[in-house]
Amino acid sequence: MGSVDAAKKAAAVKAVDEYVKNNFVLGIGSGSTIVYAVERLAERVKLENLSIVCVPTSFQARQLIIQHNLILSDLERNPKLDCAIDGADEVDAKLTLIKGGGGCLTQEKIVASCAKQLIIVCDFMKDSKALGEKYKKGVPIEVIPMAFVPVQRKIEEDLGGKAELRMAKQKAGPVVTDNGNFILDWIFPEKSYDWESTNTKIKMIPGVVETGLFVNMTHKVFYGMADGSVKEKSV
Numbered sequence: 001m002g003s004v005d006a007a008k009k010a011a012a013v014k015a016v017d018e019y020v021k022n023n024f025v026l027g028i029g030s031g032s033t034i035v036y037a038v039e040r041l042a043e044r045v046k047l048e049n050l051s052i053v054c055v056p057t058s059f060q061a062r063q064l065i066i067q068h069n070l071i072l073s074d075l076e077r078n079p080k081l082d083c084a085i086d087g088a089d090e091v092d093a094k095l096t097l098i099k100g101g102g103g104c105l106t107q108e109k110i111v112a113s114c115a116k117q118l119i120i121v122c123d124f125m126k127d128s129k130a131l132g133e134k135y136k137k138g139v140p141i142e143v144i145p146m147a148f149v150p151v152q153r154k155i156e157e158d159l160g161g162k163a164e165l166r167m168a169k170q171k172a173g174p175v176v177t178d179n180g181n182f183i184l185d186w187i188f189p190e191k192s193y194d195w196e197s198t199n200t201k202i203k204m205i206p207g208v209v210e211t212g213l214f215v216n217m218t219h220k221v222f223y224g225m226a227d228g229s230v231k232e233k234s235v
């Protein structure tokens with residue numbers, strides 16, 4: 001295992017060990033770091049005979065829950081969660097996040113918004129002073145397919161930068177999200193942003209479903225470090 005994967009694993013294990021308690025309803029995020037969190041969760045459930053109900057944030061998360069024989073639920077049965085554990089593409093000094101590198105931002109944000117606490121697990125490369133410093137792929141924005149051109153134009157005219165339609169790698173055409181929508185990656189001009197108002201501006205554009213900007217949602221971040229230690233930051 002390389003140092004980045006070891007860092008992801010260290011962060012995920014620590015978060016699951018510190019935050020998951022018996023009888024929790026737990027949001028399960030998406031991405032590669034979450035795989036380690038679910039592995040650790042399954043281990044603890046077995047060893048400690050815990051009862052944990054899991055609400056997925058994506059098709060991938062649902063599969064992980066099923067593969068590890070964990071209890072699968074949804075927001076209809078469990079609209080209130082004790083905690084959600086998820087990854088991030090970048091975390092700034094105020095714990096504002098860019099999420100959605102894996103395209104699951106909308107369900108991730110919905111599940112996080114239903115949780116008492118959002119706990120982020122990531123490696124040291126995601127830790128930045130200002131968004132855009134480390135993650136160069138922009139802010140993911142989920143859009144209704146028939147609206148992608150007008151949304152693209154509005155973002156570029158009003159906010160500057162480029163809003164690129166995310167294309168699939170192993171299929172001709174765009175990436176289609178778990179909700180049947182497209183993703184625009186907004187490569188924003190380099191300047192300092194008020195992310196709360198920027199997020200609101202983008203969300204007000206007709207056709208936008210959700211953005212990958214998570215503002216004032218994070219309670220704690222566990223950063224796995226290159227030396228195997230874990231650094232913690234909270235608001």
Ligand SMILES: O=C(CO)[C@H](O)[C@H](O)COP(=O)(O)O
Binds near residue numbers: 029089100102
């Ligand atoms: O937001 C996400 C998916 O939509 C992921 O949590 C984010 O992309 C981080 O993934 P990884 O743990 O693989 O670095």
